[in-house]
Amino acid sequence: MSDFNKNSIAMKFLFKYYLLLLSVFAPYFACNTSELAALNDHPDDLYEINWNYLFTDGILLAAENRQSQNVQLFYCSAMIQHLADLEVTLGLGNGDKYFKKEEWTGTYYSNCYVGITKKFDEAIRQTGPAGNDPQMVNLHHATRVMRVFVYHRCADLYGDIPYSEANKAYDEGIFFPVFDRQKDIYLDMLKELSEAAEGFDKNQTDKIFNSQDIIYDGDVDKWKKFAYSLMLRLAMRISLVDASTAQVYVTEAINGGVFTGNADNARVPRASGPNTFINSNGISMWLNPDFGATKAKLSDTFIDFLRDNNDPRLMIITSGIGQFGSSDKIVDPALQKGMPNGFDASSIREYEGVMEDVDVETTYSKVNELLLDLDDPNLFQTYAEVEFLLAEAAVRGWHSADPADHYNKGVRAAMQMYDIFDPSLTVSDAEVDAYLAAHPYDTDKGLEMIGTQYWVATFLNFYETYANWRRTGFPVLEPVNYPGNHTNGTIPRRMIFEKAAVSRNEANYQAAINRMGGDELTTKVWWDGGN
Numbered sequence: 001m002s003d004f005n006k007n008s009i010a011m012k013f014l015f016k017y018y019l020l021l022l023s024v025f026a027p028y029f030a031c032n033t034s035e036l037a038a039l040n041d042h043p044d045d046l047y048e049i050n051w052n053y054l055f056t057d058g059i060l061l062a063a064e065n066r067q068s069q070n071v072q073l074f075y076c077s078a079m080i081q082h083l084a085d086l087e088v089t090l091g092l093g094n095g096d097k098y099f100k101k102e103e104w105t106g107t108y109y110s111n112c113y114v115g116i117t118k119k120f121d122e123a124i125r126q127t128g129p130a131g132n133d134p135q136m137v138n139l140h141h142a143t144r145v146m147r148v149f150v151y152h153r154c155a156d157l158y159g160d161i162p163y164s165e166a167n168k169a170y171d172e173g174i175f176f177p178v179f180d181r182q183k184d185i186y187l188d189m190l191k192e193l194s195e196a197a198e199g200f201d202k203n204q205t206d207k208i209f210n211s212q213d214i215i216y217d218g219d220v221d222k223w224k225k226f227a228y229s230l231m232l233r234l235a236m237r238i239s240l241v242d243a244s245t246a247q248v249y250v251t252e253a254i255n256g257g258v259f260t261g262n263a264d265n266a267r268v269p270r271a272s273g274p275n276t277f278i279n280s281n282g283i284s285m286w287l288n289p290d291f292g293a294t295k296a297k298l299s300d301t302f303i304d305f306l307r308d309n310n311d312p313r314l315m316i317i318t319s320g321i322g323q324f325g326s327s328d329k330i331v332d333p334a335l336q337k338g339m340p341n342g343f344d345a346s347s348i349r350e351y352e353g354v355m356e357d358v359d360v361e362t363t364y365s366k367v368n369e370l371l372l373d374l375d376d377p378n379l380f381q382t383y384a385e386v387e388f389l390l391a392e393a394a395v396r397g398w399h400s401a402d403p404a405d406h407y408n409k410g411v412r413a414a415m416q417m418y419d420i421f422d423p424s425l426t427v428s429d430a431e432v433d434a435y436l437a438a439h440p441y442d443t444d445k446g447l448e449m450i451g452t453q454y455w456v457a458t459f460l461n462f463y464e465t466y467a468n469w470r471r472t473g474f475p476v477l478e479p480v481n482y483p484g485n486h487t488n489g490t491i492p493r494r495m496i497f498e499k500a501a502v503s504r505n506e507a508n509y510q511a512a513i514n515r516m517g518g519d520e521l522t523t524k525v526w527w528d529g530g531n
Helices: 003-029 033-038 052-065 070-079 093-099 107-126 139-157 182-199 207-213 220-237 243-256 283-285 299-309 347-352 385-397 403-415 429-438 443-457 460-471 499-516
Strands: 266-268 318-320 378-383
Touching: 052 107, 052 139, 052 207, 052 266, 052 378, 070 093, 070 107, 070 283, 093 107, 107 139, 139 207, 139 220, 139 385, 139 460, 182 220, 182 243, 220 243, 220 378, 220 385, 220 460, 243 385, 299 443, 385 403, 385 443, 403 429, 403 443, 443 460
Parallel strands: none
Antiparallel strands: 266 378
8 A cells, every 4th residue: 555545544534533532522612711711810910010019119129228238338338438347348348448349339220220210110101191090190200209319329329321211121122221421311300300390289189109108108298399309409419510500400499399397308217027128227237236247337537527526416326335235335425436447457456556456346436226226217318408408509699598597407407307216316406506606607618518517417328428528529538548449549439330230231331431431430420520
């Protein structure tokens, strides 16, 4: 028999076999297709997203946790000499001695795009005119404010970054976003704040937004104040490189209405659980020895300023010298002593004139335990900062007010904002009055006094301390020159990108660093006009 005939017979047999199977199982195939589809539905699956949750999660990520504090704590806090550490290339020692560890300097950049801004951009898209929930007006504009807050921190740290094309792979197919010029980013962020502030609508109520807004509980008036206060910050940030634009937005912010008291402070509440790495204050987790590994202490630059000026914040910022949590500490303000920046375990012995190892716990003032509870809030912007910015604007002639009045209000607000951490950290009006009487505003030294008080007022918000110090040059800080440092003994001016994070967008990254003049700790960002 030919192969053709064999194949023909085989095919006929198979056809009859399939017909038999079909007749047997046909009743099962005739069942409702929707019931079959339902078998693929898991009862715990999420098919519709409430965009409020993206908003809330983005805020928590923007406040950061223990695992994302590398730039703020390991670099900014030590470079601006609020904290010091004897470590060399571990933790805070890198910022203390100006070493570059790109996997740490690049942390904020990576977090900005991997987690935070993706959530904000998606929430904005879904609550915009073409989204699924365009009626959620206040959520939309509050998210725009938070998006600016995160991007401005990122641009302040690195300079030119992806902005206009960022997070557009899904809806626009942009997988390799350009790095925008920091100037262009700032101009757009100021525009965004202007539109957001005007867009809030008190008549548009959304109870879900109110419950998910962990900063202001849905208070639209306070969100408008935050938008205008952030506008004031950004406008003053560019004051030395684009004065005309800065003045326009300073005026708009003042007319729109900025913070008027500590009750307006933008702060993120934290919790001690259930997941401490998400809900808890990340700075507390590092500086509290029950959770962190650093032995950093308050810098002598910082302690000396507070002690020598009889500042009532001294024994608020420090709880004294002694073991963490112990009641047996040196608490006499006159005896407080900070750790000098730029020393290691060996050189500190020579500095202290001793032969044995220095016990840092019993030698140097530590951060007050009451500021380091896991459920202590993170401060994004404060009324004190706003008053100091208004004082500076008045000095520059952009605000028709008395600089001294704003300066005094700023000092008072900065001294009286710590009771949110613990009621015992309250500074009385009489104590503030005595300080201001002993340290009156001096017109000839106005900018220096304002900049120095801003430096003190932003303790625990080290990103902002570092940015404003670079812009103003105040206070004048003495840099360290530890052997082998990567800045030739100058305080770093920016953070370095992590190569692994930018290598996937190499061409645009190279264009940016060529434009900025390099990707080094010593490279200045566009608005950096300070010392």
